[in-house]
Amino acid sequence: xxxxxxxxxxxxxxxxxxxxxxxxxxxxxxxxxxxxxxxxxxxxxxxxxxxxxxxxxxxxxxxxxxxxxxxxxxxxxxxxxxxxxxxxxxxxxxxxxxx
Amino acid sequence: xxxxxxxxxxxxxxxxxxxxxxxxxxxxxxxxxxxxxxxxxxxxxxxxxxxxxxxxxxxxxxxxxxxxxxxxxxxxxxxxxxxxxxxxxxxxxxxxxxx
Amino acid sequence: xxxxxxxxxxxxxxxxxxxxxxxxxxxxxxxxxxxxxxxxxxxxxxxxxxxxxxxxxxxxxxxxxxxxxxxxxxxxxxxxxxxxxxxxxxxxxxxxxxx
Amino acid sequence: xxxxxxxxxxxxxxxxxxxxxxxxxxxxxxxxxxxxxxxxxxxxxxxxxxxxxxxxxxxxxxxxxxxxxxxxxxxxxxxxxxxxxxxxxxxxxxxxxxx
Numbered sequence: 001x002x003x004x005x006x007x008x009x010x011x012x013x014x015x016x017x018x019x020x021x022x023x024x025x026x027x028x029x030x031x032x033x034x035x036x037x038x039x040x041x042x043x044x045x046x047x048x049x050x051x052x053x054x055x056x057x058x059x060x061x062x063x064x065x066x067x068x069x070x071x072x073x074x075x076x077x078x079x080x081x082x083x084x085x086x087x088x089x090x091x092x093x094x095x096x097x098x099x
Numbered sequence: 100x101x102x103x104x105x106x107x108x109x110x111x112x113x114x115x116x117x118x119x120x121x122x123x124x125x126x127x128x129x130x131x132x133x134x135x136x137x138x139x140x141x142x143x144x145x146x147x148x149x150x151x152x153x154x155x156x157x158x159x160x161x162x163x164x165x166x167x168x169x170x171x172x173x174x175x176x177x178x179x180x181x182x183x184x185x186x187x188x189x190x191x192x193x194x195x196x197x198x
Numbered sequence: 199x200x201x202x203x204x205x206x207x208x209x210x211x212x213x214x215x216x217x218x219x220x221x222x223x224x225x226x227x228x229x230x231x232x233x234x235x236x237x238x239x240x241x242x243x244x245x246x247x248x249x250x251x252x253x254x255x256x257x258x259x260x261x262x263x264x265x266x267x268x269x270x271x272x273x274x275x276x277x278x279x280x281x282x283x284x285x286x287x288x289x290x291x292x293x294x295x296x297x
Numbered sequence: 298x299x300x301x302x303x304x305x306x307x308x309x310x311x312x313x314x315x316x317x318x319x320x321x322x323x324x325x326x327x328x329x330x331x332x333x334x335x336x337x338x339x340x341x342x343x344x345x346x347x348x349x350x351x352x353x354x355x356x357x358x359x360x361x362x363x364x365x366x367x368x369x370x371x372x373x374x375x376x377x378x379x380x381x382x383x384x385x386x387x388x389x390x391x392x393x394x395x396x
Contacts, residue, residue, distance in 0.1 A: 004183045011191055022143045023320035024243040026136055027235040030327055033132055034232015037125055037225040044121045045222040059177050062168055063186030066179060069161055078158050080165060084103045087162030092110060122221035123342040126334040129228055133331015136324040144321040202381045209389055220341045224334055231330055235323055242319045257375050260366055261384030264377060267359055276356050278363060282301045285360030290308060 002081055005070050012074075019075035029068045036061040100179040104169050111173075118174035128167045135160040200279055203268050210272075217273035227266045234259040298377040302367050309371075316372035326365045333358040 012019065019025070039061050043054050066080070073080050111118065118124070138160055142153050165179070172179050210217065217223070237259055241252050264278075271278050309316065316322070336358055340351050363377070370377050 004180065004187060007187055011187075020244050022139050023324060024239060026139050026327070027239045027243060027320060027323055029132060029135070030235035030323070031232045031239070033128060034229045034235065036128075037228035037232065040121050040125050041222060041225045041229070045225060046218050055175055055177060058171075058175055059182045059185065062172060062177060062179065063182035063184075063189075065164075065168065066183040067186040067190065069164065070183065072157075073161060076154055076157055078154060078161060080161065081100060081103065083158045083162035084100055084165040084169065085162075086158065087166040088103060088106055088110075090162075091166065119343050122225060123338060125225055125228070126221060126338045126342060129224070129334035130331045130338070133328045133334065136327035136331065140321060140324045140328070144324060145317050202378065202385060205385055209385075220337050224337050227330060227333075231326060234326075238319050238323045253373055253375060256369075256373055257380045257383065260370060260375060260377065261380035261382075261387075263362075263366065264381040265384040265388065267362065268381065270355075271359060274352055274355055276352060276359060278359065279298060279301065281356045281360035282298055282363040282367065283360075284356065285364040286301060286304055286308075288360075289364065 002079060005074055005080060008067070008070055009074050019071050022072065022075075025068060025072045025075075029065065029072075032061070032064045032068050036065060100165070100169070104173055104179060107166070107169055108173050118170050121171065121174075124167060124171045124174075128164065128171075131160070131163045131167050135164060200277060203272055203278060206265070206268055207272050217269050220270065220273075223266060223270045223273075227263065227270075230259070230262045230266050234263060298363070298367070302371055302377060305364070305367055306371050316368050319369065319372075322365060322369045322372075326362065326369075329358070329361045329365050333362060 020028070036058075039054075039057055042048060043058075070080060072078075073083070119127070135157075138153075138156055141147060142157075169179060171177075172182070218226070234256075237252075237255055240246060241256075268278060270276075271281070317325070333355075336351075336354055339345060340355075367377060369375075370380070
């Protein structure tokens with residue numbers, strides 16, 4: 001996702017914008033995960049309302065969460081790819097001692 | 100992140116595991132974002148406890164959130180990269196009509 | 199809040215409804231806290247959009263979170279009042295050894 | 298819960314403390330709901346680890362969420378009881394036009 005993170009960074013600079021403060025990005029993350037949660041209940045829970053299109057809807061919600069994380073990561077010099085790789089190593093190492 | 104998503108998928112199959120149900124992955128996402136929130140308060144809020152190392156800690160927490168999202172995405176045939184790209188398009192389109 | 203918890207319980211029974219499953223109530227809690235988070239960013243963050251009325255808006259969002267918690271509590275035989283009292287004791291005990 | 302809210306307020310004043318800022322309380326709320334989510338997965342999900350005691354554990358987690366909400370409510374002049382009552386009215390009114 002390095003390419004996408006750079007796109008966001010270039011674009012923010014072109015707009016003359018700076019990233020939100022950590023607590024503000026966190027609140028946005030909470031809002032976006034809340035929308036994802038609502039969709040999970042719509043698709044798999046007691047509030048079933050949707051037919052079809054659900055994969056597209058989930059892609060949208062996951063994308064918004066990733067965008068929010070990318071803003072936090074960019075303002076802290078963190079690579080999403082590297083972060084995910086480390087978590088995979090951690091999980092795999094915990095269970096099998098390899099990877 | 101396609102490469103990382105495939106790594107997870109191969110590894111799950113080798114273990115003979117299947118992905119958790121949507122609501123279970125969602126609960127895990129909530130747990131992981133909660134740990135991220137605690138770290139934000141430790142670093143930037145009233146419970147300051149940390150010195151140094153913070154970027155590494157944030158990378159860990161962001162990685163765990165991404166791992167959780169990757170499991171959901173894998174079980175729904177969604178690409179994290181594509182999801183992020185669409186959100187960037189959406190944000191950029193909303194503000195500038197380009198990208 | 200015992201009175202309010204009982205109101206909910208009586209009303210659910212009159213409707214012939216049963217409480218959602220734990221993971222479903224949890225997803226709803228996540229959705230409601232997400233709406234609360236959005237309001238915090240609207241009032242105190244970078245997305246300021248509101249004038250006046252904010253206390254009423256916060257009361258609404260907090261009420262929805264409490265309602266969700268009350269459903270979980272009712273389906274587990276938990277009193278919200280007793281739960282809050284125990285947390286107060288815990289916090290107070292941790293800091294002063296009294297209460 | 299008016300009694301409990303007042304207890305917190307009196308105690309905060311005795312300590313000479315002031316309530317956290319809205320975004321800080323929000324981050325704490327996210328942390329506490331995350332712990333609640335972990336417990337739901339432990340009890341009802343793929344990570345079953347607990348035997349017995351679960352009602353007590355849930356009371357603890359719900360109490361911590363309520364305490365966090367009470368701090369936000371106290372710093373905004375909001376009554377938790379009144380907030381919950383309004384949400385009940387809203388839900389009941391939506392479905393039956395009474396209460």
